[in-house]
Amino acid sequence: MRQVSCTLTIAGTDPSGGAGIQADLKTFQELKSYGMSVVTSVVSQNTTGVKDVHHLPENFIMSQLKAISEDMPVQALKTGMIANKKMMKVISEWLDEVDAPYVMDPVMVAQSGDPLIEKEDQRYLKKYLVPKTALVTPNIPETEVLVGGIIETEADMREAAEVIVKDLGAGAALVKGGHLNGRAVDFLYDGQRFHEFESERIDSSNTHGTGCTYSAAITAYLSQGHALPQAVKEAKHFVTEAIRHSFDLGKGSGPTNHFALREEVFNQWL
Numbered sequence: 001m002r003q004v005s006c007t008l009t010i011a012g013t014d015p016s017g018g019a020g021i022q023a024d025l026k027t028f029q030e031l032k033s034y035g036m037s038v039v040t041s042v043v044s045q046n047t048t049g050v051k052d053v054h055h056l057p058e059n060f061i062m063s064q065l066k067a068i069s070e071d072m073p074v075q076a077l078k079t080g081m082i083a084n085k086k087m088m089k090v091i092s093e094w095l096d097e098v099d100a101p102y103v104m105d106p107v108m109v110a111q112s113g114d115p116l117i118e119k120e121d122q123r124y125l126k127k128y129l130v131p132k133t134a135l136v137t138p139n140i141p142e143t144e145v146l147v148g149g150i151i152e153t154e155a156d157m158r159e160a161a162e163v164i165v166k167d168l169g170a171g172a173a174l175v176k177g178g179h180l181n182g183r184a185v186d187f188l189y190d191g192q193r194f195h196e197f198e199s200e201r202i203d204s205s206n207t208h209g210t211g212c213t214y215s216a217a218i219t220a221y222l223s224q225g226h227a228l229p230q231a232v233k234e235a236k237h238f239v240t241e242a243i244r245h246s247f248d249l250g251k252g253s254g255p256t257n258h259f260a261l262r263e264e265v266f267n268q269w270l
């Protein structure tokens with residue numbers, strides 16, 4: 001019988017295809033994992049920003065989650081945009097029935113600056129979801145919300161990663177440095193030690209969906225049995241190449257290139 005790893009994303013949509021559920025499914029597919037998705041919010045957005053948002057009722061989110069868990073295996077899962085407390089609560093309840101590593105991308109604001117989660121509900125991510133994670137992957141502004149403080153240096157990033165694990169109860173924390181100047185470095189704290197993942201900073205404004213793509217890639221590698229530091233290392237390579245070969249599409253911050261590791265496709269474009 002053919003075996004395949006199954007990965008699930010629970011997130012909002014991006015009709016322009018660079019972020020959210022669409023980015024997650026493209027990433028799963030590229031990394032040879034069978035992708036599944038549960039929509040939380042339908043977001044009308046493109047590379048320039050968010051136009052409108054329609055939140056699905058929490059009972060409908062639960063219905064989708066049950067449709068997956070009563071029928072399909074899940075080897076690893078991730079969450080992206082979860083707009084409000086009611087959604088967080090049902091997802092948290094459902095997670096109690098699932099035995100698979102859970103990666104949380106604590107999405108709060110789109111690259112364009114538009115909010116994707118109700119501000120007063122941000123704190124409920126910590127209460128309902130962070131303690132159930134195998135990994136949380138905040139960028140700098142999200143880290144500041146999670147730990148309450150300003151992150152300006154690499155030392156601050158490391159300290160925050162430790163707080164997210166030791167005080168907030170995450171399984172591990174990957175604090176991403178894309179929003180700081182200088183090298184693009186991320187710090188993983190796994191409860192025992194730090195791991196550092198570095199790449200050169202690529203001169204590109206096409207970074208729409210980088211956080212989604214990165215956390216989806218980590219999820220795909222975890223579903224295939226990689227240990228966490230190895231999964232992050234491979235995913236960092238994937239997202240770096242996706243930024244390096246990103247598409248100049250749209251009028252705003254363009255999407256990353258999920259084909260970037262495929263030489264045969266890539267050579268055709270050169």
Ligand SMILES: Nc1ncnc2c1ncn2[C@@H]1O[C@H](COP(=O)(O)OP(=O)(O)O)[C@@H](O)[C@H]1O
Nearest residue numbers: 139176177178179184185200201202210211214
């Ligand atoms: N210009 C860039 N060059 C290389 N890597 C980058 C660049 N911008 C972001 N990254 C990397 O992309 C990943 C996503 O980072 P970040 O921008 O911090 O998150 P988010 O997309 O959630 O805001 C991280 O590994 C970060 O280091």
Ligand SMILES: Cc1ncc(COP(=O)(O)O)c(N)n1
Nearest residue numbers: 012013019020110111209210
């Ligand atoms: C539905 C959804 N989820 C997440 C993001 C964040 O992506 P990014 O910060 O990389 O623009 C987004 N724009 N839309």
